[in-house]
């Protein structure tokens with residue numbers, strides 16, 4: 245993955261484990277998600293409906309089915325939607341640390357086309373935390389958690405107060 249300096253943890257950044265989280269993986273799984281979230285909401289008719297399936301050690305896992313609603317070129321997933329899927333799983337990894345955080349920067353490498361009808365298996369992990377800045381990496385694989393690599397991502401999430409989500413409304 246060709247990650248920029250902005251998404252690479254600086255020397256001295258700590259790498260937290262889920263063991264130190266104030267929100268446990270179980271809490272997060274139970275909390276579910278916002279129903280109309282384009283990434284994970286089950287109430288969203290054309291959204292990705294990313295399902296988070298497991299918190300395995302310090303990695304979060306998920307997957308989604310690529311449908312004909314998600315096309316860019318005929319029969320292939322749109323790259324922007326694949327970036328959205330990565331945003332979703334990276335965000336899950338950030339929130340699973342017990343931090344409310346939003347995407348500041350998201351970088352993606354598209355390694356292979358993703359056909360309609362395929363399932364993209366998602367994985368994300370935290371690479372470091374410094375102050376409010378949370379550094380994350382992730383990947384998407386075709387058809388199987390160990391299938392061919394299709395997408396790689398690196399991101400900087402920034403921790404925000406609860407008011408971030410209410411002050412504009």
Ligand SMILES: CCCCC/C=C\C/C=C\C/C=C\C/C=C\CCCC(=O)SCCNC(=O)CCNC(=O)[C@H](O)C(C)(C)COP(=O)(O)OP(=O)(O)OC[C@H]1O[C@@H](n2cnc3c(N)ncnc32)[C@H](O)[C@@H]1OP(=O)(O)O
Nearest residue numbers: 250275276277278331332335336339345346347348349402
């Ligand atoms: C978010 C989901 C909410 C859902 C809630 C519902 C249910 C919860 C259940 C489960 C949740 C599970 C998973 C979540 C899943 C998906 C997540 C999707 C996430 C998104 O899709 S979310 C939407 C897109 N996102 C935005 O809408 C952000 C807009 N933006 C801002 O709101 C501000 O921009 C902000 C807050 C980012 C920073 O603003 P600020 O004023 O607080 O702080 P400041 O600017 O000082 O930045 C602090 C330090 O970060 C560095 N920094 C910042 N941005 C940078 C960049 N781009 N590149 C390089 N460095 C950057 C600075 O350089 C500084 O670094 P330093 O401290 O070293 O100087």
